[in-house]
Amino acid sequence: MDNYNIRKEHPTERVGWLDATRAIAVFCIVLGHTLRGKSIYYFLYAFHVPLCIVVTGICYRHTTNRRMRLKKLLRNIYRPYLMYSILSIAIYALAGKYLGENNTIQQIPKFLIGMFYGNGNLGMTNGGWMKYNLPLWYLPFLLVLEILVGEIYELIFRDSYKQKFDLLMVLVATIVGGILYYTLPKGIELPCSLETVFYLLPFFFIGRAFSFLASVQPNIEKKMERMIFGGGLFFVGYAMERLNGSADYVSDAYGKNYFCFILTAALLSIGICYMLSSLPQCETLEMVGKNTLTILGLHKFFVLGCTAFLIPKINITNDCFYLVVSIVCAIGSVMGCLVVLKMIRLVKEHLRK
Numbered sequence: 036m037d038n039y040n041i042r043k044e045h046p047t048e049r050v051g052w053l054d055a056t057r058a059i060a061v062f063c064i065v066l067g068h069t070l071r072g073k074s075i076y077y078f079l080y081a082f083h084v085p086l087c088i089v090v091t092g093i094c095y096r097h098t099t100n101r102r103m104r105l106k107k108l109l110r111n112i113y114r115p116y117l118m119y120s121i122l123s124i125a126i127y128a129l130a131g132k133y134l135g136e137n138n139t140i141q142q143i144p145k146f147l148i149g150m151f152y153g154n155g156n157l158g159m160t161n162g163g164w165m166k167y168n169l170p171l172w173y174l175p176f177l178l179v180l181e182i183l184v185g186e187i188y189e190l191i192f193r194d195s196y197k198q199k200f201d202l203l204m205v206l207v208a209t210i211v212g213g214i215l216y217y218t219l220p221k222g223i224e225l226p227c228s229l230e231t232v233f234y235l236l237p238f239f240f241i242g243r244a245f246s247f248l249a250s251v252q253p254n255i256e257k258k259m260e261r262m263i264f265g266g267g268l269f270f271v272g273y274a275m276e277r278l279n280g281s282a283d284y285v286s287d288a289y290g291k292n293y294f295c296f297i298l299t300a301a302l303l304s305i306g307i308c309y310m311l312s313s314l315p316q317c318e319t320l321e322m323v324g325k326n327t328l329t330i331l332g333l334h335k336f337f338v339l340g341c342t343a344f345l346i347p348k349i350n351i352t353n354d355c356f357y358l359v360v361s362i363v364c365a366i367g368s369v370m371g372c373l374v375v376l377k378m379i380r381l382v383k384e385h386l387r388k
Contacts, residue, residue: 054324077281085300092242116174119332123168175227201244258313265309272302337368
């Protein structure tokens with residue numbers, strides 16, 4: 036485990052398997068929103084968000100200029116969040132009646148409050164103040180998480196540091212998260228899901244601790260070792276998930292035991308990273324992984340089209356067939372988001388001319 040520098044001002048060249056991992060994590064999120072009440076649904080929820088955070092940790096590059104760091108986060112995360120939120124509120128207000136919702140126009144002020152508050156759990160007893168597009172909670176959450184870790188690195192380290200610091204921070208963040216989880220009142224709703232930031236913070240430092248996976252190019256023998264090791268971790272994580280149960284990140288529910296959840300999701304996420312880092316490149320997955328922000332921002336409407344209109348019209352009695360249909364719908368949702376992204380880019384290019 037070599038030392039590595041967090042003070043690079045510019046990101047390194049993209050690593051294909053990390054984009055592929057990000058694509059798989061986001062696809063699991065989309066599939067989880069398509070499936071409901073099935074065993075694989077609970078399994079997906081045991082790791083898909085932690086896997087996204089682990090990849091964020093692996094890819095993280097610290098910028099020492101605080102103003103530049105914040106400006107970049109606002110541009111890359113918060114500005115798209117506002118754009119997708121406003122678009123979602125408009126769509127939901129106009130089309131909500133077709134989904135069985137009443138008085139959607141009158142709910143716009145409430146939705147705007149939910150947008151700026153940025154907590155998907157706000158007002159959940161009444162359906163939630165972000166129900167216009169609940170998956171968007173992840174973007175303000177990610178913004179606050181990266182601001183927090185940026186300050187941690189800025190205050191503690193001025194030069195370079197060793198991997199042992201990240202491993203220590205995994206332990207510290209897990210203890211702090213556990214204390215907060217078992218002491219804070221249930222149903223707490225802090226701005227930008229700050230409470231969830233602390234509950235899931237260990238996964239960021241786990242990603243940092245395993246960032247060497249992105250810098251080391253393994254030979255064929257090492258790839259096989261990674262595949263076997265990653266598969267073993269994944270299997271143990273799967274067995275633990277069956278015992279602990281799944282998570283609900285909006286409601287901050289983490290199975291039977293928070294600490295067991297951290298270990299379970301860590302094993303599953305690291306296992307996936309080890310396995311994917313040993314596989315050949317897949318350009319399709321890498322392309323999807325480069326555009327996950329748009330998929331997170333818009334997939335709800337494609338999923339709603341499937342779950343509200345398509346799937347109910349198919350009389351499915353077999354769980355395997357239901358899973359196949361859900362996977363097809365999830366793939367269609369991802370493709371739909373990419374088509375919309377292409378249209379947005381074409382409009383931007385036209386406006387620039």
